[in-house]
Amino acid sequence: MPAQAWVPIYNGTAQSIPTLDHPRSTICDATNYYDKITIKEILPKPYRVTEFPGYENVVLTFEELREIIISEDLSWKTALSNIKGVYLITDINNGKQYIGSAYGDEAFWSRWESYSATGHGNNKELTQLLKANGFDYAQNFQFSILEIRSRITDDEEIIRRESHWKRIMGTREHGYNRN
Numbered sequence: 001m002p003a004q005a006w007v008p009i010y011n012g013t014a015q016s017i018p019t020l021d022h023p024r025s026t027i028c029d030a031t032n033y034y035d036k037i038t039i040k041e042i043l044p045k046p047y048r049v050t051e052f053p054g055y056e057n058v059v060l061t062f063e064e065l066r067e068i069i070i071s072e073d074l075s076w077k078t079a080l081s082n083i084k085g086v087y088l089i090t091d092i093n094n095g096k097q098y099i100g101s102a103y104g105d106e107a108f109w110s111r112w113e114s115y116s117a118t119g120h121g122n123n124k125e126l127t128q129l130l131k132a133n134g135f136d137y138a139q140n141f142q143f144s145i146l147e148i149r150s151r152i153t154d155d156e157e158i159i160r161r162e163s164h165w166k167r168i169m170g171t172r173e174h175g176y177n178r179n
Contacts, residue, residue: 052079060143062119069116080108084158085148086165087111089126091176093140097169098126098176101162103155112143125176 049067052075060068068076084107089098100123102108111121119138120126130137146165149158171177 049073049076051075055079055083055085055145055148058143058145062115062138062141062143065112065143066116069113077109080112081106081110082151083107083148084151084153084155086146086158086162088144088146088165088169089115089176090142090144091129091140092142093137096175097171098123099146099162099165099169099171101158103153103158107151108145115141115143123176125178129176 049064049071052073080102084101084103086099086101087108089100091097100111100121102111104110106113115121115138119130119135119141147161149161166172166177169175172179
């Protein structure tokens, strides 16, 4: 005999049992629906991606970034594909920083997708760092957004803003930027 399961059915036609949270909800015995439910996938880990929090609130660990990219979460993909800008990667192991820019097709999304896949996004210093310490070293990286611009902003303007942030943050002298 299956375990008894109860699920709320909203705006259903079954007898309504009002609750404080959902006064128009209906409680139904889900065992009546077992033969109508198809399990499409059982995730190896619980789905932990939170909805996009706004550009000024983006602070992601490498693991969180990978989960977002792999899941192709719509709120994140839409937000990160529709703006250009400048981002910061912080190595939380030693405090060194890397400033990068996102422009072109899908802007932040495609740029960060590259980091998710490689750990280094084809940046020379980060590539050398991971070559010396292994891919797992990327777990020390934290991703955040410094500045956003509209998709119609000229790519050269984004590159100028990236240089501005490198100068201000001193990432050429004290971080992972070499250009």
